[in-house]
Amino acid sequence: MSERENILGRIREALQTKAPFPGVRNETVAPVSAGSPASHAREWLPSVGASIEEQFSLFARNAADLKADFQLFASREELKTALLKLRDAEKWTRVASHGGTLTDYACKTLGLPAMLTDRGYDVQEMEKCDAGISECDALIAQTGGVAVTSRSAGGRALSVLPPHHVVLARREQLVADLPAAFELLRQKYAPDYPSMISFITGPSRTGDIERILVLGAHGPKKLTIMAF
Amino acid sequence: MSTFVSEFKSRAAEKSGDLRLRQFIRTALRGYETARDRRKGAFQSWESARQAAAETKWEAVNHLDTHLESLVAKLEARGTKVHWASTGEQAREIIAQILRDKKARSIIKSKAMTSEEIHLNQALEKEGFTVVESDLGEFIVQLRHEAPYHIVFPSMHLTRDEIRDLFQKELGDVPSNTPEDLTMVARRVMRQKYIAADVGFTGANFAIAESGMISITENEGNARLTAALPKTMITLLGIEKVLPRFADLALFLPMLATAGAGQPMTCYNTMYSGPRQAGECDGPEEWHVVLLDNRRTELLADAEQRDALHCIRCGACLNVCPIFRNVGGHTYGTTYSGPVGSVITPHLRGLQEWKHLSNASSLCGACTEACPVKIDLHHHLLQNRRNASAAEPAFFERLAYQIFGIVANEPKFWWLAKKLGWLTQPLHGAVKGSAIDPAKAWTKTRDLPPMPKETFKDWWRSRK
Secondary structure (H helix, E strand, O other): OOHHHHHHHHHHHHOOOOOOOOOOOOOOOOOOOOOOHHHHHHHOOOOOOOOHHHHHHHHHHHHHHOOOEEEEOOOHHHHHHHHHHHHHHOOOOOEEEOOOHHHHHHHHHHOOOEEEOOOOOOHHHHHOOOEEEEOOOEEEOOOOEEEEEOOOOOOOOOOOOOOEEEEEEOHHHEEOOHHHHHHHHHHHHOOOOOOEEEEEOOOOEEOOOOOOOEEOOOOOOEEEEEEO | OOHHHHHHHHHHHHHHOOHHHHHHHHHHHHHHHHHHHHHHHHOOOHHHHHHHHHHHHHHHHHOHHHHHHHHHHHHHHOOOEEEEEOOHHHHHHHHHHHHHHOOOOEEEEOOOHHHHHOOHHHHHHHOOOEEEEOOHHHHHHHHOOOOOOOOOOOOOOOOHHHHHHHHHHHHOOOOOOOHHHHHHHHHHHHHHHHHHOOEEEEOOOEEEOOOOEEEEEEOOOHHHHHOOOOOEEEEEEEHHHEEOOHHHHHHHHHHHHHHHHOOOOOOEEEEEOOOOOOOOOOOOOEEEEEEEOOOHHHHHHOHHHHHHHHOOOOOHHHHHOHHHHHHOOHHHOOOOOHHHHHHHHHHHHOHHHHOHHHHOOOOOOHHHHHOOOOOOHHHHHHHHHHHHHHHOOOHHHHHHHHHHHHHHHOHHHHHHHHHHHHHHHHHHHHHOOOOOOOOHHHHOOOOOOOOOOOOHHHHHHHHO
16 A cells, blocks of 8 residues: 555544534634635735725835835836836846846846846856846735746746846736735636745845844845836 | 653753843743734734634644645646655655655755654765755754754844854854844855755645645745755645645735744745746756655544644744743754644654653643634643543552542541641751652752641631
């Protein structure tokens, strides 16, 4: 008999005895519901305003808490100006990116040598890039983070290897909360999900030395989110 | 007395006497508590979220067979190779065989408590493979050749000076002792190791049955790199890690972050559903997922304590535990320390040898209250005590309680005992706390107040 059958056999035998349902002892909270308890998550997670303006201001506050830089523009021209400002301020000489409507525009605007990941790339080359510029699937007001996938954001490494990750997004990509983000991903991809889906909430960080926050532990030290 | 219990006692005595360390840990955990409470407060209802999380894990664990079959079928359909291991030894052999087949030399690892549980690093190093821990805290304790102090904060017992000295000795020049500089030293060292590594190894926080995904939670980006750069990826996870649905993560990810580190969300929460797929530009060519039982099915068979398999390893129960705070993580001598470690270790490694952990508790219930998936931790500690003494009754303890029962049930005996106690107590002073004191374990560090000559009953009677 294979180990698979052994393990499944032991599980089935163990489950012959029923375990008590959680929260029946001295509880003040009633059982939530049958079926899918987590489907009500929206009612308990941190609240999000109803209007788009409230949600954008919540996103901005959360991003600031996380030490991510969030910039919201009225037009594509403003985005262009901001990108050029960033390029000059950080003295970028080379960026990594991928093919896409927003990223193509950004690469053209920057006028720098750009390493595109779409047809495969050299890791050492990417490591030398000053910034990784990618698109995303969603901005999440509730957390101040973004959702990216290996399909929407130039693969697995682009958003973590270069020292600065720049995310480009359209206003319409803002979703209110995490349940909405998961629903969006499901509708967009299921059942053929990209092999990697990542919720990025702020720049890379660690607190492993005396619980003191340090940014840029392994991933990018800076995260800039630009939307228009 | 087993060696595990005597080691536990001597380490506990030593560590709880280290006032500097205790102060250091207390300060760190106070910061955690403040942040956690702020984040809990942001939830519209943390209590309802806990109940829903408990019910979701209950559903997952109580239908574990069907969820695992769905998970594996979905993973395999996208080209992932799934392995099943009943024991730690089997898991080690499966992993070593993959490395041999790939002719791998260096392995970059992101944090995985399951790998600590099966002592993977030691086994692989013995075979000549180079294993590098990439999580900063794990990297630090690996350089010190010690086990993680805490399941979430592995190096929380070390000061910046100790880490600077360690880095100076092991890695060369270190500019200063600031956490910023030390982190950057580790980042630089690790970058090249990532690019050179043949195999990336990860643990897992959740496995999604519905969509066939492994979800990994981390702050540093080290797991992201581990799953992006090497050509082969291996993931080891306990079979209890399943969640039924993709959307369940919308609840579990913020709860794990809040309970574990007082964050709204951990920096990177990443779901992997396969190796590099057609049309994708990077990622491993091969992905091996190793499912580990290692006596989890024994815990599953104990319906009373089955909810201990709901554990999402957030560490919240450790952080609030007065025992953990004072004796520290290494004292336990187990992979999983703190209240949840005391509950599950007897199931994973033997009740009689590890029952002492269930006694090292004040039963204050802080752990149960902190648990985001509502594991009834402090009652499980009591059940372990009950089960241990039912299986192997402690003869003298039973005798003592039987005698006490007789004395306490008979007013004359009780009166006599009190009088004798009052008469003989002065003699006890001569042997108190010494080797011939029958109550040594208790009196060594405690004083018994002098027994009054007049008992309460006498006083009551004289008042009338």
